[in-house]
Amino acid sequence: xxxxxxxxxxxxxxxxxxxxxxxxxxxxxxxxxxxxxxxxxxxxxxxxxxxxxxxxxxxxxxxxxxxxxxxxxxxxxxxxxxxxxxxxxxxxxxxxxxxxxxxxxxxxxxxxxxxxxxxxxxxxxxxxxxxxxxxxxxxxxxxxxxxxxxxxxxxxxxxxxxxxxxxxxxxxxxxxxxxxxxxxxxxxxxxxxxxxxxxxxxxxxxxxxxxxxxxxxxxxxxxxxxxxxxxxxxxxxxxxxxxxxxxxxxxxxxxxxxxxxxxxxxx
Amino acid sequence: xxxxxxxxxxxxxxxxxxxxxxxxxxxxxxxxxxxxxxxxxxxxxxxxxxxxxxxxxxxxxxxxxxxxxxxxxxxxxxxxxxxxxxxxxxxxxxxxxxxxxxxxxxxxxxxxxxxxxxxxxxxxxxxxxxxxxxxxxxxxxxxxxxxxxxxxxxxxxxxxxxxxxxxxxxxxxxxxxxxxxxxxxxxxxxxxxxxxxxxxxxxxxxxxxxxxxxxxxxxxxxxxxxxxxxxxxxxxxxxxxxxxxxxxxxxxxxxxxxxxxxxxxxxxxxxxxxxxxxxxxxxxxxxxxxxxxxxxxxxxxxxxxxxxxxxxxxxxxxxxxxxxxx
Numbered sequence: 001x002x003x004x005x006x007x008x009x010x011x012x013x014x015x016x017x018x019x020x021x022x023x024x025x026x027x028x029x030x031x032x033x034x035x036x037x038x039x040x041x042x043x044x045x046x047x048x049x050x051x052x053x054x055x056x057x058x059x060x061x062x063x064x065x066x067x068x069x070x071x072x073x074x075x076x077x078x079x080x081x082x083x084x085x086x087x088x089x090x091x092x093x094x095x096x097x098x099x100x101x102x103x104x105x106x107x108x109x110x111x112x113x114x115x116x117x118x119x120x121x122x123x124x125x126x127x128x129x130x131x132x133x134x135x136x137x138x139x140x141x142x143x144x145x146x147x148x149x150x151x152x153x154x155x156x157x158x159x160x161x162x163x164x165x166x167x168x169x170x171x172x173x174x175x176x177x178x179x180x181x182x183x184x185x186x187x188x189x190x191x192x193x194x195x196x197x198x199x200x201x202x203x204x205x206x207x208x209x210x211x212x213x214x215x216x217x218x219x220x221x222x223x224x225x226x227x228x229x230x231x232x233x234x235x236x237x238x239x240x241x242x243x244x245x246x247x248x249x250x251x252x253x254x255x256x257x258x259x260x261x262x263x264x265x266x267x
Numbered sequence: 268x269x270x271x272x273x274x275x276x277x278x279x280x281x282x283x284x285x286x287x288x289x290x291x292x293x294x295x296x297x298x299x300x301x302x303x304x305x306x307x308x309x310x311x312x313x314x315x316x317x318x319x320x321x322x323x324x325x326x327x328x329x330x331x332x333x334x335x336x337x338x339x340x341x342x343x344x345x346x347x348x349x350x351x352x353x354x355x356x357x358x359x360x361x362x363x364x365x366x367x368x369x370x371x372x373x374x375x376x377x378x379x380x381x382x383x384x385x386x387x388x389x390x391x392x393x394x395x396x397x398x399x400x401x402x403x404x405x406x407x408x409x410x411x412x413x414x415x416x417x418x419x420x421x422x423x424x425x426x427x428x429x430x431x432x433x434x435x436x437x438x439x440x441x442x443x444x445x446x447x448x449x450x451x452x453x454x455x456x457x458x459x460x461x462x463x464x465x466x467x468x469x470x471x472x473x474x475x476x477x478x479x480x481x482x483x484x485x486x487x488x489x490x491x492x493x494x495x496x497x498x499x500x501x502x503x504x505x506x507x508x509x510x511x512x513x514x515x516x517x518x519x520x521x522x523x524x525x526x527x528x529x530x531x532x533x534x535x536x537x538x539x540x541x542x543x544x545x546x547x548x549x550x551x552x553x554x555x556x557x558x559x560x561x562x563x564x565x566x567x568x569x570x571x572x573x574x575x576x577x578x579x580x581x582x583x584x585x586x587x588x589x590x591x592x593x
Contacts, residue, residue, distance in 0.1 A: 003376055007376060010373050015364045016364070104360025113378065115346060
């Protein structure tokens with residue numbers, strides 16, 4: 001297992017994909033920082049946003065557009081819990097699993113004297129490390145942005161709260177990733193896994209406001225902290241939400257491991 | 268599970284079958300490879316060579332039957348067997364963002380090996396020394412093939428399974444790989460199973476061949492046996508094959524001959540009468556454009572077994588007594 005783990009981390013050395021995923025996070029943080037600067041400079045913008053009515057008013061009323069530390073750190077976490085965050089993390093999984101097929105290395109990997117499930121486990125550890133780092137990078141950059149813009153009211157408790165939320169959201173997304181990995185392996189490349197993740201998110205968006213949504217693993221992150229498109233959490237997760245997500249996680253692991261038994265099967 | 272292979276046979280497939288929906292890629296394949304052999308697995312493109320190798324390495328599940336290597340049934344996680352097998356299936360894949368050295372070292376780590384002189388020897392043997400610091404993605408097809416071979420050899424396997432190992436190599440590279448494989452077989456006693464559709468290559472290196480066609484193993488034969496079985500003949504390229512056969516039969520009394528495509532006549536007896544044969548043909552107005560003493564080679568044998576190059580059965584040569592050769 002240690003050998004597989006070491007190899008899986010080494011495979012990322014010098015990988016441009018690491019850089020690209022970081023760039024996406026940086027871009028989001030920069031955008032948020034610019035928005036904060038604008039809102040601080042001209043508070044009347046908030047009123048204008050509220051005048052659009054509907055969910056915009058609801059967001060303004062809930063304080064979503066107030067530029068302060070707890071709000072803006074929450075926005076940072078919401079960046080992860082929303083569609084783009086789920087898709088970004090799903091991309092990490094499709095990359096880690098799909099590249100073995102795209103680069104033609106799967107046949108070598110699976111003829112090594114290392115149990116195939118060890119590779120699955122090692123890859124999931126790599127995915128976990130990668131996405132936690134992205135979440136921390138997002139949070140850190142947002143915090144730096146708030147310092148640069150000069151947002152008042154810093155307190156460490158806001159940072160810890162955001163970190164807790166960020167980890168919970170990351171975990172909720174992570175629980176969906178073995179299934180994405182399995183779909184990626186069946187497609188022997190990146191595309192099928194990404195399409196699956198996109199479809200899963202879209203389906204979830206369709207009934208996100210219903211109570212049933214709390215049991216849908218791809219909606220769990222939204223219900224933990226909201227998302228930038230749905231800042232107000234109206235459906236709260238329950239224990240059953242985590243149970244369902246955990247079942248999806250285990251099912252994904254089993255399917256991905258089984259898939260390695262037919263790793264090169266093109267039938 | 269294990270233990271059914273005899274001490275002598277190190278690779279064995281029993282009724283190995285793979286169907287891809289309606290396509291019967293491999294059908295009831297029974298083959299045996301003995302320790303120390305270089306076994307050439309021959310077949311045209313699409314004959315089922317790669318599918319067989321994939322099943323042997325547990326990369327795909329057989330529809331029926333099984334493969335055993337070193338007495339172990341080849342199933343996923345046949346870890347003990349994989350410790351003793353080196354393989355390269357089709358074009359080898361690498362982590363393009365890593366250097367050649369890192370790719371090799373990763374393989375070494377995964378195999379649980381410490382750095383040893385053998386790794387350096389493999390690098391040198393495969394002529395990779397000058398590429399160690401280069402990204403694997405920048406290697407030429409030939410060098411990728413060499414890197415694939417180096418990776419397969421790094422743990423001193425007892426058995427080497429190679430699928431079209433000379434694919435993408437230039438003539439010098441082909442000779443190099445052939446030399447390496449011969450050396451591995453002779454010096455280290457490694458059993459080598461290699462698939463190819465380049466018959467001349469296999470003829471130069473293999474000790475035994477298996478010929479697969481449309482998923483079925485048509486024959487397994489030692490090349491020495493093949494040489495004994497095949498007869499020496501005198502081959503003429505002539506302007507008028509019909510007239511040439513008349514000369515052979517009516518003027519020289521030779522009936523053991525065969526007429527092949529495009530005015531090629533092969534005479535199987537009277538090989539000590541080359542001068543007389545030539546003279547008789549010329550005197551009868553048959554122009555002889557080429558003549559040589561030859562014997563059936565692996566290619567002839569392969570074509571006889573599997574049919575012509577276009578996939579149709581090979582045309583039978585017309586034979587002595589102006590009829591058809593047996």
